[in-house]
Amino acid sequence: MSSSSAPTREEILAALKGVALPKGGDLVSADLIRALVVDGGAVRFVIEAETADEARALDPVRAEAERVVAALPGVARVSVAMTAHGPAPKQQAPKGEAPSLSIGRHPTPGPSVVPGVKRIIAVGSGKGGVGKSTVSANLAVAMAREGWRVGLVDADIYGPSQPRMMGVSKRPASPDGKTIIPPVAHGVRVISIGLMLPEDQALIWRGPMLMGALQQLMTQVAWGDLDALIIDMPPGTGDVQMTLCQKFDVTGAIVVSTPQDVALLDARRALNAFSTLKTPVIGLIENMSTFICPNCGHEEHIFGDGGVAREAEKTGIPFLGSLPLTLEVRLSGDGGVPVAATDSAVAESYRRIARGLMAQLA
Numbered sequence: 001m002s003s004s005s006a007p008t009r010e011e012i013l014a015a016l017k018g019v020a021l022p023k024g025g026d027l028v029s030a031d032l033i034r035a036l037v038v039d040g041g042a043v044r045f046v047i048e049a050e051t052a053d054e055a056r057a058l059d060p061v062r063a064e065a066e067r068v069v070a071a072l073p074g075v076a077r078v079s080v081a082m083t084a085h086g087p088a089p090k091q092q093a094p095k096g097e098a099p100s101l102s103i104g105r106h107p108t109p110g111p112s113v114v115p116g117v118k119r120i121i122a123v124g125s126g127k128g129g130v131g132k133s134t135v136s137a138n139l140a141v142a143m144a145r146e147g148w149r150v151g152l153v154d155a156d157i158y159g160p161s162q163p164r165m166m167g168v169s170k171r172p173a174s175p176d177g178k179t180i181i182p183p184v185a186h187g188v189r190v191i192s193i194g195l196m197l198p199e200d201q202a203l204i205w206r207g208p209m210l211m212g213a214l215q216q217l218m219t220q221v222a223w224g225d226l227d228a229l230i231i232d233m234p235p236g237t238g239d240v241q242m243t244l245c246q247k248f249d250v251t252g253a254i255v256v257s258t259p260q261d262v263a264l265l266d267a268r269r270a271l272n273a274f275s276t277l278k279t280p281v282i283g284l285i286e287n288m289s290t291f292i293c294p295n296c297g298h299e300e301h302i303f304g305d306g307g308v309a310r311e312a313e314k315t316g317i318p319f320l321g322s323l324p325l326t327l328e329v330r331l332s333g334d335g336g337v338p339v340a341a342t343d344s345a346v347a348e349s350y351r352r353i354a355r356g357l358m359a360q361l362a
């Protein structure tokens with residue numbers, strides 16, 4: 001890098017890694033940096049604390065972050081904003097207290113609202129295993145990194161995978177036995193039925209109870225103000241989709257597919273279902289587009305080539321982007337740190353998709 005050119009995002013993050021936090025760790029490893037923008041010699045970013053009190057306590061850290069970035073060659077101006085995730089819950093539940101919630105009740109009739117939530121985005125797929133949960137988690141993290149306040153609901157009630165993907169396992173607190181305080185992971189507020197029940201408890205609920213559980217997850221969680229609430233839907237086109245789209249004001253749905261012809265056939269079924277429910281489909285995402293060999297870096301179209309982009313063109317639905325099949329994606333999903341929270345090339349792809357979607361929804 002010449003002394004006059006602006007530093008890269010990675011160079012800025014490397015400098016911020018040197019800024020220690022009072023509780024231990026640093027700004028980058030604690031995942032507190034959001035919306036980092038390098039615009040010529042101007043650098044802007046947000047430090048996101050969990051509560052207003054914590055934000056105040058981090059003020060010296062903010063000053064230090066500003067100092068280290070300003071000292072990088074090529075930086076003319078630095079602006080660092082401090083945000084708190086939202087108003088702190090009035091009471092804190094005693095550590096380890098499980099919520100006394102009646103998950104599994106029947107849904108209440110009529111439309112439901114999720115207060116403070118600007119947009120509800122459903123992420124669906126025609127069939128299982130195409131990476132819908134992976135995409136939901138990573139998209140949520142990427143949007144949060146770009147500065148939006150984001151929540152994530154794991155509505156895949158029979159096979160909840162968000163606790164593992166987002167790395168949250170503790171039962172959420174419920175100070176009053178009604179409101180659920182969602183854990184925050186990688187800048188995203190997450191709730192999953194998997195956090196509310198013992199892992200090995202088989203869910204044998206039938207339709208109405210399932211819907212009641214989903215409604216509770218949506219409405220009893222203290223989300224605070226959110227720019228977007230992302231719903232990781234179960235695969236296919238069943239009751240959960242219907243409840244969600246009929247009871248809540250869903251801004252739009254995103255359909256994830258692999259490029260294989262059979263997956264696309266199923267994806268078309270999902271598109272038709274959303275159209276019947278009068279929920280606009282706001283984007284298609286192709287997952288597992290190409291396989292990148294971890295040894296030699298060679299890229300191979302093992303499931304076909306560009307099928308989802310062509311489908312998008314045919315249907316007039318925005319194509320949000322494609323994501324490669326990489327071992328890194330699976331390992332990071334299994335390890336509780338979505339790839340979008342890292343600085344890899346795939347994180348960059350998620351960032352582009354998040355930006356496109358945010359611009360479309362702004």
Ligand SMILES: Nc1ncnc2c1ncn2[C@@H]1O[C@H](COP(=O)(O)OP(=O)(O)OP(=O)(O)O)[C@@H](O)[C@H]1O
Nearest residue numbers: 128129130131132133134235324325326329330333
């Ligand atoms: N791009 C990718 N590269 C590598 N592995 C991936 C990719 N996307 C998803 N996977 C892996 O594929 C598996 C299935 O993904 P995921 O659970 O996200 O799919 P899903 O569509 O939500 O499935 P289901 O609805 O059946 O739960 C997971 O092990 C995940 O880590």
